[in-house]
Amino acid sequence: MPPSKPSLDNLRLLVIDDMVEARSSIKRMATELGAKRIDTAMDGDQATELIRNNDYDLILSDYNLGKGRDGQQVLEEARYSGRLRYDSVFVMITGENAADMVMGALEYEPDAYLTKPITMGMLGQRLWRIFEIRRQLSPLYQAMNRRQQDKAIELANSLLLEMPRMLGPITRILGPLYMHKEEYNNAIRVYSSLLNEHKVSWARLGQAICLHHLGDSLSAIALLKDILRSHPRYVQCYDWMARIYLSMGDADYALQLLQKAASISPKAVLRQSELGQLADRQQNWEVAANAWEQVVRLGRHSCYKNAESYFRFADAANQLIESDRVTYKRLSDKVARALNEVLNDFSQQPAIQLRSWLAQGRLFKSCAQPDKARHALLMAEQLYHKMEHPAAGDTIALSAALVQSGNHVKAKELLQAMEAIDERDQLMQELDEAVIRQHSDETNARGVSLYEAGDLFAAMRAFDDAISHQEAGISVLLNAIQVRVSIAQGKQCDPQLRQSLIVQCRPLFQRIGAIASTDERYDRYHRLRASFTRLLQEAAQ
Template sequence: MTEASFNLQGQKILIVDDLVEARSALKSMLSVLGADDVYTATDGREAVEHIMEHDFDLVLSDYNLGKAKDGQQILEEARYTSRLRATASFVMITGENAVDRVMGALEYDPDAYVTKPFTLSILRERLYRLSILKTILLPMNRAVDQGQIDWAIEIADQIRIEHPRLLLPVSRLQGKLCLKQERYEDALEAYTRVLESRPASWARLGQAVCFHFLGDTDQAVSLIRATLLDHPLYVQCHDWLAKILIGQGKSEEAQQELEAAVRISPRAVLRQLELGQLALSNESYTVAQDAFEQAMRLARYSCYKSSVTYQQFVEAAQHNLDAEQTKENRLLCNKALRALDEMKQEFSGNMGVVFDATIAESRTYKAVEDDNKARGSADKAEGVLARIKEPTGEQQLTMTEVYIDTGQSEKAANMVQVMKDQGVANKLLQRLGSIEERLSNINAREKSAELNEKGVAHYERGELKEAIAAFDQATRFEEAGISVLLNAIQAKVSYIENEQLDVGQLKDCYRLLRRVGNVGHFDERHDRYKRLKETCERLRRSAGL
């Protein structure tokens, strides 16, 4: 077959473009090339529906399809769902000049790409060359489609021998297949063979990946860094360097590599997610927040859309929120709440997700110290949980934690008892123990506060002995706050000054002062603390101690 006789007759073809003129023009060109079974799609959603229903031989998709799915996301979804056979071809058509978009389109490996504007002769030449390559690779790709990967690797060896001019494309595919099968020595041989014939950055990266899996991490890192010196925009080098650094426990360095990768190609959903998760674990909350926000936006119309991404974005945002009434704080809080509203809407049929979103809403309000709204959202979460037929132990524990956070310790205690009656899974026992400890501390604080109020009442009536007795009971709790401790010192000092010099009570004052520690100048209790401390010093000197 010559280029002049190249014909698309009998092939099932899909054209994806949001512009009717572009679809019509491309369909006319394909008709001239003999195409007689052509489908068209106006957007990504319709394209994916067609791909799910039909086995296409050729997909030609424009990259920029408006606000929803773009060409890259169509390719992602086709690969992710295995609906695009290895024997089929995906051609990306792009008029984009921005580096990030071109890189994004290429890193998911379309079989070819065509840059607008193009003529019939350019299209014919590109499709003809692709057809020749696909015909030669057909036996190998058929084996891949049948799941016989080792057989495909053997066929690749035969093709390489019979067609030495195809050393690069065949070795590249063979290397990927060997890596997939964990045949690292064979993959290394394929990449080395290429590099012995000519320089190729992808082959050097392939070598590095093989060395990594074979245990020679230093050699892998050295090769990747050398490749980046020659090709600083080679985004997969940053990806693999990050993976290796994570394995070495160098998470902050790994984050820097992923940040570099995202700057080069910011439209890859999985990379944004990986950066967000790593930054979150590194407590780099602003980086995590930005990465998850991008991931939410990019995944909105893709197969990677997940409620977890929304939750992770809000979790990162919560770390950046505080009670300050600044414009930035209000904007971030509103952005987090809008994300949760979208999460509820997008996954409204899943009560578990709605519950998670409502819990996150309560915690967001708590982060900005809006206690009334935090409790309101907690009450809504309680209602959602009641609608879940068989709530999990994790959901019940989460509800219990939010009860505590919103000052509903009695409800928390009741939920703990319900869980104990039902039986708690071993993996949840530690978390349950932490909750019970929190409840115990709350009870202690409440009891201490109750005794403090009793002591204050006695003190105000001049009943110093009774006041001291109440404060002594209140301060026995480790959870007693600074104000309670200062009240106890005040009662003892008043007793010593007005009744009698009691060395035991004075020693108690110093013990309590040690528990108070230092009260900062900006603390409203500082002056009182200072005055009581000076009084104790005066009484100590008077007692000759």
């Protein structure tokens, strides 16, 4: 047998522990074992940053890293983001029995657990065992590193025949490979051959997942329940039971199961997000708001951070706040903070900022703070108009907010400018034509008083605003013509301006169309028509 001390000579190491004594003690042991290149991190954030920028062969991490993320999350993120090679070794160090910890997903389990206090002999011996397995299965690990799945399956099967003692480690690789290729019968076969020797929970879980995919959901559930009896903290069993019940249509029970899983392992971002989605679907806003809040909190410094979770949090919370703004006062403060965070953290993405302002508008409305709500909506509008290519969704979202706050006019303007899609047409139907008409009338009245006061240009702007709506009546159109004629008739009027005013009148006359001589507006129309013709002739001379 090779010497029992592994040489860590050529390996790049990362030691993660929040306690300085523990960190230096592990580093000292690793140095004794020959390691020359050792980095250290004191928390999950620092560790993730280092893993992102370096290629480590061996990571020794404490499970409990203080306030932030734990070692399991560091591992999951490293594997999830693909920043850790397949054959890199991750050793989890725990202050407790391994049983206290929450296991990660099948593919995110560490290579070994070590219980504190760690002695050098123990560390060396354990690492030697791990590297021995790596060495004996090295062709398989290489294929996995290169993501050559078919080759890996072939190698794994032949290695199984050559080295029956490696049944456990090989099954751990081969099972998920078959599942990934959706060859569930093959996966069940390899798990069974291991289970014939040892009753390992992870292999049973693998079997249950395959049974479900093969359509035998009831057997899968029975198996999962049995695993939980002997291993009650194996949270993934709850995850899968939830998925299976959901697929069978029992969303309420699925929600309960996911809640149970999240209570055992509250720090797993992906699970919280699954819980949030299901709770949204079930309109269980209490659970949804809490789950999304966790996703926001836990994902803050990780690769899972995304704006969507912030908005889902705000939306679910808003449902509660709307129902009772006193009880949910603290929640509304949290939402406000989260939405502000989005503004800061996604400052280069106007579409996200727009959504944040709109969500703030809804929040303040629910909190009965109309001034703040108006301000948020105004910010949203300003931002929208600065956006170069707002997406259809952005226009719809802003228009919907405008409709909600009674700004039918502005909403209509936005909707008219965009291309027709289903949401647009739906929203158009919600527009209150009477309100728009009223707005048009009010603007018209403003124009009239400006006209009477002699401020012709301001009057023209008001009339133009009024006629921008299809509903504008003939009188309003006539006003818009009249103000143009009046300006053009002025002695001081610049010929070029006069020309353009005349040109602008044409389409307005077209919009009015023919007027019957019995119409009470006929005379006025006729007079304006005559003045217009005169101006035309003068211009031509």
